[in-house]
Every structure is written in C-alpha cells, then in structure tokens.
Amino acid sequence: MSSPRALRAATRRIAPGLAVSALVAITAQFLSDHYGAPAMLMAILLGIALHFLSEEGRPASGIDFAARHVLRLGVALLGLRISVDLLSSLGAGFVFLTVLGVAATILAALAAAPLFGRERRFAFLTGGSVAICGASAAMAIAAILPRTDRSEQDLVFTVVAVTVLSTVAMILYPIVAATAGLGPVVTGVFLGGTIHDVAQVVGAGYSVSDQTGDVATLVKLIRVSLLAPVVLIAALVLRAQGSGEARPPLLPGFVIGFLALAALGSAGLVPEGLREAANGISRWALLTAIAAVGMKTSIPELLKVGRPAILMLAAETAFLGLFVLCGAMLLA
Template sequence: MRGAFRPAVLKSEADRAFPGLAVAGCVAVTAQFLAEHYGAPAMLMAILLGIALHFLSEEGRAAPGIDIAARHVLRVGVALLGVRISAELVLDLGAGVVLLTVAGVAATIGIAQLAAPLFGRGRRFAFLTGGSVAICGASAAMAIAAILPRTDRSEQDLVFTVVGVTVLSTVAMILYPILAGAVGFDPVVTGVFLGGTIHDVAQVVGAGYSVSDGAGDAATLVKLIRVSLLAPVVLIAALVLRAQGAGGARPPLLPGFVLGFLVLAAANSAGIVPEPARELANAVSRWALLTAIAAVGMKTSIPNLLKVGRTAILMLVGETLFLALFVLAGALLLL
C-alpha cells in the first residue's frame, strides 16, 4: 500500500512544483541569452527579470516551485562549485599570495562587522554583504543567505546584495584593468589584484584576459582560491549561529550543500573527476544558480527592496573599496 502511495505523492509534489520551476528556468534561459548577445551580466539580468514577475510568487500555481528554486536549487548550484577547486591551485600561487587572499577575505568580513553599527545595520546583514564582496559575489551571497535565520527582510536583503555586488563587479571589471595599466603593474601583480578584488568569477576572467594571458591566468587562480574559502566561511558561520540558537531552529552542524562542496573539491584535488564530468558540473551549477536567483527575484517586492536604504549602498561600496586597497597594498609588498 505504501509502495503504491509513494509514487502518487511524488507525482503530486512534482506537479505542484513544476510551474514555478519552469518559469524560473525560462527566466534563466532568457537572462543567459541577453548575456551572450548583449554583454549584460547574466546574474543581474536574471534577478531583474525575476523582479518583473514578482506577482507570480504571491499566489497561484507557480508559488511553490518558485520557493523550491530559491532554496533547494540554490543549494545544488553552490555545492557543484566545488568542482572548480583543487589543491593544485594553492601550490601554483605560492604561500604569500594564498595568505594575502585569505587575509583579504577575513579582513573584509571583519570590517563589515565592525562598520555595521555605524551604518545602522545588523551583523547578519553585514555578514551577507561582507561575505559576498570578500568571496565570490552573487554565489557567496546566496550561500550565506541559505544559512542565515529567515526574516521578513531575507529576500530583499539578498536581492539588494546580489544586484549591488553584480553592478560593482561589472564596474570593477572596466576600471581596475585601467588602473593597473596606469600604475604600471606587471602581469602577475595585475592578476593578483584583479582576482583578489573583483566579486564575480566571470568578471574576473573578463578583466584578467583583457590585460594579457599571464594576468588572466593569475587572476583566475586567485579568484578560485577565494571561491574555495566559501565552504569554511559558511561552515564557521553555521557553527556560530548554531551556538547562538539564532532564529529558533538551529542550523545543521554541517549544511548539506557545504558538505557537497567539500566532497567535490576533495575529489577534484585527487584527480578522480573526469574532465567531461567537471564541465557538466560547472554547467549545471551555473544554470542552477541562474534559476535560483531568478526565483529569488520573483519573490522580491520593489517597494520592500527600496526600503534597504542609502546606508546599505554606502556600506557595500565601502566594503568593496576596502578590499581593493587591502589587496593592492598586499600585492605590492609581496610581489
């Protein structure tokens, strides 16, 4: 009887989730099309298109699937980022650059925590913005948001952070190579600076290889080291929240998507992930994150988003400038 019942339950749940997942997927495809044909950042396009479809998440058949995409599809995308990481990356960079990268991440998150009261913001909002600036932009924002206690401001704060870091990352992609060229940095220093400061991976790659192949290689390696710090940062945050008992229900000791990230990174480091599998995982991760951020956009109300305020914008810009100055000073001292 149970065996006959389960397929019916699964079908019912699938039917319930399909409309919202399909809409979010269509928005992701549209965002990718705009990115490929008009040069617009895909993440930014996905969230803006999603916001335009906010009414779908309020009620009706699409709402359950949109919620699933915003939460569970997100975790799948973050976990699959692990295939980009390997121990070889660390060895290629050298201890000094790795320490500078780790210090830049820790210092940016720390300064965000210290500055939060000055901007009238809570420490969890500071962790969300500081972590996204310090690590890997929109992907880090979504991973961090997944472990923070949920409030009536959760979606709005996440959307603000994703839009903010994507815009700032795009501006940095244009301005930072010009700055590096004007100062006369060599390719390695340029690559370390670009990889250690620009928020999103795609913009790092674009900025680095717009300078030279050497700068692009160095920038990509440094950026992937920052991405590899996502798992330990989220794990430490989950432990702190668990100890505090924040938000009622305690988060798991090791969130499943963080465990998946670590397992895939370890497998990639061991060389047991075939290249076709790595490429497939990268593609699935990108589409999962695009779909998830489209769903987050659909759950966002413009009037509520505007309530974030000017101080939040100043805080995000300040964190970005701090990271740029920190990495620049460290790179000039080390290299």
C-alpha cells in the same frame, strides 16, 4: 520513503514555478550572450518584474523550491572547481594575501555595521559576497542565515549591488593596475583578489594579457574555495547563538556536498568531461535560483534597504580593493 503518488503530486506542485524560473534564467543568459549584460543581474531584474507570479497559487511552490533547493545544488557543485593544486601553483605569499583579504573584509564589514545602522547579519551577507565570490557567495550565506521578513529583499539588494560593482571594477581595476605600474602577475593577483564575480574577473584579466588572465582566474578560484569554511564557521556561530529548533544544522548539507566534491576533484577522481558538465549545471542552477529569488522580491520592499546599505557595500568593496592592491605591491 515517499510513495510514487506523493512524488508525482510534489512534481506537479513545483513544476510550474520551476519552469518559469528556468525560463527566466534562459532569457537572462540570452541577453548576456547577445548584449554583454551580466547574466546574474539580468536574471534578478527579470525575476523582480515577474514578482506577481510568486503570489499566485500554482507557480509559488516551484519558485520557492528553486530559491531554496536549486540554489543549494548550484553551490554544492561549485566544489568541483576547486583543487589543492590551485594553492601550490601561486605561491605562499599571494595565497596568504588572498585568504587574509577575505577574512579582513568580512571582519571589517561586521565592525562597520553599527556605523551604517545595519545588523551584523546583513553585514556578514554583504561582506561575505564582496570578499568571496559575489552573487554565489551571497546566496550560499543567505541559505544559512535565520530567515526574517526581509531575507529576500536583503539578498536581492546584495546580488544586484555586487554585480553592478563587479562590472564597474572590471572596467576600472585594469586601469588602476596599469597606472600603478603593476606587472602581469601582480595585476592578476589584484584583479582576482578584488573583483566580485568570476565572469568579470575573467573579462578583466584577459583584457590585460593571457598571463594576467590565468593568474586572475587562479586567485579567484582560491577565493571561491574559501566559501565552504566561511559558511561552516558562520553556521557554527549561529548554532551556538541559537536555541532549540532555531539552530541551523551543524554542517549544512550543501557545504558537505561542496567539500566532498572538492575532495574528489583534488584526488583526480572526477573526469574532465564530468567536471565541465557539473560546472555548467552549477551555473544554470544558480541562475535559476536567483531568478526565483527575484520573483519573490517586492520592489517597494527592496527600496526600503536605503542609502546607508549602498554606502556600506561600496565601502566594503573599496576596502578589499585597497587591501589587496597594497599587499600585492608589497609582495612584488
């Protein structure tokens, strides 16, 4: 157990960088609230502009702490948004379509990676973020992938790209649904099953109708619930492929937290007030973490990602959109 003196020393070491990361997150949320810009995108862009702070002595440790440990806290707390009631209220057909869309998108990304000249680890990062829940999924997946000298750059690229694509989808997909003549429930399934980030799903769904918004949010949360099993399966695969100390934990701690909180929430053991508070903490933790990841990112290194990676992520988004749209129309 750490002594009080060691704890105080650790706190002093991480406090400056953690405070800067939190300040960037608050600024990003302010811009989002007042100008409608996606908070995650603002946090990462502001963080990139402050990259020099991660290279200096005092803030560096706290920035790294936020990018790693605060991130895991935010992902774990997402578990309280999940309950088994979500599955029973939508219907087996649409639930199966949602799960199948997630699996098919990840597998398609892995299969297409050689065509775009990218490694399968990068394909899993982008495919998982598109298939599940955008920036939050990208950060959770990045937490279990073996670290390389390009880990931060790949994560930042993925977060920026999926946030931009999600915003475009929020505007475009309701028009697609109206043109296809989809009803309110099927439109909700389409929007919730394809748009990357929760905020954009809510915006797109309720711009159509209250019923569509409710269904879209429900489907989106089902996708979020798949984050834990996807990360667990990936961790098992990576563990089997690794050796010695290179192996990741059999079950990452933040995934255990996610599953435990989801179980408690499903059992009705978490008061609604506590659930709402945890959701707020989770959002701020993820926003702080992505700001820190931005500060660890160099623009020259980020530009090395290249056009094939952009095309790859756009193709994954198009694949998921067409898959869910066709499946929803068939089920309807």
